[in-house]
Amino acid sequence: MKPSDFDYLKVIGKGSFGKVLLARRRKHGGYYAVKVLQKQMIVKRKEQGHVMVERSVLLKGLQHPFLVGLHFSFQTPNTLYFVLDYVNGGELFFHLQREGSFPEPRAAFYAAEMALALGYLHSLDIVYRDVKPENILLDSEGHVMLTDFGLCKEGVAIGEIMHTFCGTPEYLAPEVLQGHPYSPAVDWWGLGTVLFEMLYGLPPFYSRSKAEMFENILYAPLQLPSGASQAACSLLEGLLERDFFKRIGASRDLVELQEHPFFASINWDDLLAKKVRPPFIPKVTGPCDISYIDPEFTLQPVPASVNDRCQAGATSEAFPGFSFMNPVDSD
DSSP: OOGGGEEEEEEEEEETTEEEEEEEETTTOOEEEEEEEEHHHHHHTTOHHHHHHHHHHHHHHTTSTTBOOEEEEEEOSSEEEEEEEOOOSOBHHHHHHHHSSOOHHHHHHHHHHHHHHHHHHHHTTEEOOOOOGGGEEEOTTSOEEEOOOTTOEESOOTTOOBOOOOSOGGGOOHHHHTTOOBOTHHHHHHHHHHHHHHHHSSOTTOOSSHHHHHHHHHHSOOOOOTTSOHHHHHHHHHHTOSSTTTSTTTTTTHHHHHTSGGGTTOOHHHHHTTOSOOSOOOOOOSTTOOTTSOHHHHTSOOOGGGGOOSOTTOOOTTSTTOOEEOGGGOO
């Protein structure tokens, strides 16, 4: 594959190393999200390892209904391209901001789909580490899709330990903030923060002051405003448990969450098979409908450089083995 195999239609997101574009494959007409990364920036910040981990996690994501999957990756001398599932139901964050908070059944549906995705990653010894509403997308049918695997950590068995620090403070687990060793249980804390925000409209230890928020996450008692059911409160207390050995999910991972009363109404097999009708179905007319994507992105011009005319295959040494084609897409 090469850049000119696609028509680049719109900017639909951006990250620290480049942009995400809506693109149409010229030969077959399928729509994809293409993440375009500038090699120079990545090498300058010594992030090559993260990028290669992201690629390897994306390859595994194709096997799960609630993870964004990788169709192709290729490179030119200056640029890396990830060609991903295109999801246009909008960020969970976008819908949450619009509605303020979600009723419990809707929050339970999203939390359950996210839990399945996280449990699947954990079963492959991958810790996601970056659970936050901006990384949770809805597809056009209203199902959850987790995206952005640049901060994943591979090869972490349940109970194993990682010392790296990253992420957005609102959603960071206390053990990460303190630089202590941590385990896949950080993802269950992250799920707890997102569930809290879905139910109450703000993250659990939120403060406008970053320093105060750090303090709150480490020491403030968890306050559960009234309005949520007993089951919801019990789950939030279990997920937002500072001692990660005691946190729900710490010993038996996903199974512990599945057994919790908050999810009593969920049929997990049907949910995984996408047989459960989502509580909200985005009103999108088709793949080119970008009404749920932030105009902050879509109003930006598509950068001319994405059509890098130089030959694919001429690569810088930092990214050997980057290129990939999903066999399903290879015709």
